[in-house]
Amino acid sequence: MQIHVEHPLSDAASAALCQENEDIRIERxxxxxxxIMSPTGGLSGACNTRITC
Incomplete structure (x- = not known):
C-alpha cells in the first residue's frame, strides 16, 4: 500500500514513525x-535466503 503525503516527512519524523510501528515494514x-510493505511468506523468505547466501 502506498500513501501519498502532502508534506514529506523529515528523516527524524520518518525514523520516529518506524520506531513507533516496529511490527510494520514502512519504506519511504x-x-x-x-x-507499507506486506510481510513475506515462507516461500518468499526461502527464495530470498538462497539469493543472499
Whole structure:
C-alpha cells in the first residue's frame, strides 16, 4: 500500500514513525510517499535466503 503525503516527512519524523510501528515494514520513496510493505511468506523468505547466501 502506498500513501501519498502532502508534506514529506523529515528523516527524524520518518525514523520516529518506524520506531513507533516496529511490527510494520514502512519504506519511504524518494518523492516522500510512504509504502507499507506486506510481510513475506515462507516461500518468499526461502527464495530470498538462497539469493543472499
Amino acid at each position: 520513496n524518494p518523492d516522500g510517499s510512504l509504502v
